[in-house]
Amino acid sequence: MTSFADFANVCREIENISSSLEMTERVAEFFKLVDTEELHIAIYFIMGDVFPDWSDYDLGVGTGLFYTSLSKASGFSVDEIKKIVRDKGDIGKTTVEVIDKRSGSQITFDMFNKLKSKLTLNDVYTTFKKIAAINGKGSHENKLKMLQYLFSKTTPEEAQYLARLVLEQLRIGVGEGIVRNAISKSFNVPSELIERGYMLTNDLGVVALAAKKGGIDEVKELSIQIDRPIKLMLAQVAPNILKAIKDMDNAAIEWKFDGARLQIHKNFDDVTIFSRKLENITNSLPDVVSYVKAQVTTDTVILDAETFAIDEDGKPKPFQEILKRLRRKYDIEMTTRDIPITVKIFDVMYCNGKSLVDLPLTERRKVLHNIITDSSSLSVSDQIVTDNVEKVEQIYFEAIDDGHEGIMIKNPSSPYTPGKRGNNWFKKKPIMETLDLVVIGGEWGYGRRTNFIGSFTLACHDEKSGEYLPIARVGTGLTDENLSELTELFSSLILLENGRNLEFKPEVVFEVAFEEIQKSKNYASGYSLRFPRLVNLRTDKSADEIETLDRIKDLYNSQRK
Numbered sequence: 001m002t003s004f005a006d007f008a009n010v011c012r013e014i015e016n017i018s019s020s021l022e023m024t025e026r027v028a029e030f031f032k033l034v035d036t037e038e039l040h041i042a043i044y045f046i047m048g049d050v051f052p053d054w055s056d057y058d059l060g061v062g063t064g065l066f067y068t069s070l071s072k073a074s075g076f077s078v079d080e081i082k083k084i085v086r087d088k089g090d091i092g093k094t095t096v097e098v099i100d101k102r103s104g105s106q107i108t109f110d111m112f113n114k115l116k117s118k119l120t121l122n123d124v125y126t127t128f129k130k131i132a133a134i135n136g137k138g139s140h141e142n143k144l145k146m147l148q149y150l151f152s153k154t155t156p157e158e159a160q161y162l163a164r165l166v167l168e169q170l171r172i173g174v175g176e177g178i179v180r181n182a183i184s185k186s187f188n189v190p191s192e193l194i195e196r197g198y199m200l201t202n203d204l205g206v207v208a209l210a211a212k213k214g215g216i217d218e219v220k221e222l223s224i225q226i227d228r229p230i231k232l233m234l235a236q237v238a239p240n241i242l243k244a245i246k247d248m249d250n251a252a253i254e255w256k257f258d259g260a261r262l263q264i265h266k267n268f269d270d271v272t273i274f275s276r277k278l279e280n281i282t283n284s285l286p287d288v289v290s291y292v293k294a295q296v297t298t299d300t301v302i303l304d305a306e307t308f309a310i311d312e313d314g315k316p317k318p319f320q321e322i323l324k325r326l327r328r329k330y331d332i333e334m335t336t337r338d339i340p341i342t343v344k345i346f347d348v349m350y351c352n353g354k355s356l357v358d359l360p361l362t363e364r365r366k367v368l369h370n371i372i373t374d375s376s377s378l379s380v381s382d383q384i385v386t387d388n389v390e391k392v393e394q395i396y397f398e399a400i401d402d403g404h405e406g407i408m409i410k411n412p413s414s415p416y417t418p419g420k421r422g423n424n425w426f427k428k429k430p431i432m433e434t435l436d437l438v439v440i441g442g443e444w445g446y447g448r449r450t451n452f453i454g455s456f457t458l459a460c461h462d463e464k465s466g467e468y469l470p471i472a473r474v475g476t477g478l479t480d481e482n483l484s485e486l487t488e489l490f491s492s493l494i495l496l497e498n499g500r501n502l503e504f505k506p507e508v509v510f511e512v513a514f515e516e517i518q519k520s521k522n523y524a525s526g527y528s529l530r531f532p533r534l535v536n537l538r539t540d541k542s543a544d545e546i547e548t549l550d551r552i553k554d555l556y557n558s559q560r561k
Contacts, residue, residue: 002034004119008161014172027182038121040205047179048170050128052203053278054229057132061166062492069147074098086498095163100156119153175466179204187211189219197222199418202230224350226267226300229274231419237433238426239558241392244409250385252410253392255399256427257344259308260322260540266292266301277542284328287336288343291378298371304347309339316403344381349416357416385412405429434535438543439508440468444500452483453490460525462549468506469525472532506543511536517556527552
């Protein structure tokens with residue numbers, strides 16, 4: 001078995017490497033040494049994840065619970081730990097210090113050290129799964145005991161990286177790209193095959209295991225699996241309609257609905273629904289489950305869809321209304337009655353045991369029409385294929401007049417590329433495109449807003465370094481009610497607190513409107529937003545879906561033109 005100490009040593013080495021090529025080489029060496037049974041765990045951990053994206057497991061450990069567990073394992077008080085965090089500016093380094101100075105009165109912990117009992121990767125992962133499975137009465141105390149147990153068995157070096165994993169803030173600069181290339185190097189499988197395997201399985205652990213066991217042939221056999229969500233295909237912003245369709249012989253035009261993305265899996269009589277963030281939200285949408293069972297005629301299928309709330313006249317309600325449905329855990333029947341929804345199916349990725357992602361859009365649409373019986377509640381979205389710009393503009397204004405966001409412009413011959421934002425799908429909306437940015441920090445307010453978080457620091461994602469780079473701060477225009485709700489939301493995500501300044505776990509996504517993008521030396525991204533304002537809290541999006549630095553650069557350059 002692979003010791004957790006080996007993992008911690010690799011992390012320490014990688015933190016001191018600046019070259020992505022060197023980093024890839026070191027990760028590849030580590031993967032070669034990891035036992036086959038633990039390879040998938042090593043893949044998740046090295047990227048700072050505890051479980052894969054599609055997993056129903058959620059560790060559910062906030063900073064409060066973490067500080068308490070560290071306190072009990074070290075003999076330091078929670079207040080002492082918080083002070084060290086403020087001084088060190090890093091939860092990992094704080095953990096090293098308090099574990100290193102662990103109270104001698106912790107007899108049980110000293111016994112562990114004398115026995116030289118070592119944690120393995122599997123020990124840590126198994127304990128994480130047990131923590132994630134704990135719920136109900138006494139869950140806080142039981143999770144606390146499990147965390148205390150883990151920290152009691154670590155050396156200070158191990159504790160540093162264990163702490164970061166618990167809060168899913170490893171921050172050693174290893175992202176999907178480095179892991180993909182490292183798997184390729186470790187097991188002599190071309191990186192493009194590793195990438196394709198990842199697109200189809202949404203799990204680099206599964207891909208690595210296939211590469212190690214069967215090499216190229218086994219990786220080629222990887223495919224979509226029912227009930228395991230894949231990443232959704234993404235669209236780029238179209239600066240104008242003419243530019244979007246100029247490279248297509250014909251363009252497939254669909255309405256862009258003001259709703260929430262759904263990925264629907266039907267496995268005979270079982271229906272599972274995943275959100276855009278690949279969270280299982282089936283229980284919140286019993287009406288959609290019944291629609292799918294009644295109207296989708298094939299045995300097994302994976303569908304891409306959009307759902308939106310409607311009023312008594314059949315017109316779309318604001319986006320926030322559909323979010324109420326997706327968030328609801330109680331009184332679901334009442335909410336289903338009060339907020340009726342419509343589902344529009346626009347793509348299919350899998351049907352009756354076969355992956356369809358390599359088929360052109362036109363062929364996938366034929367499959368849709370063959371397996372779905374349309375109704376007012378669930379139907380295949382309308383689509384018109386044309387090269388006529390005036391016709392496209394007409395459809396665009398019809399969508400706007402009906403209360404939706406605009407249109408989608410798609411290449412009819414394009415395959416379905418999970419998780420990719422290429423030149424095959426474009427979206428056109430009437431206002432300057434808003435940006436989806438992750439909140440990484442904040443600041444306590446002044447005066448009567450002293451007890452509220454008064455402003456929030458927003459970041460884009462640098463795909464090369466894997467870092468979140470600040471680009472704006474938003475706070476104006478928020479009511480006391482808004483700030484109260486946001487303060488409650490972010491209270492469990494605080495990683496560091498230094499005076500009035502806060503650092504958050506990068507998890508919450510804001511949709512932000514702005515006047516223009518400017519060059520700036522004040523932010524690490526090199527850019528800033530003029531007059532940013534909060535439009536929406538995007539609970540349907542995760543931090544890995546936010547704007548990239550490259551896209552910010554493209555938007556800035558297109559502005560200047």
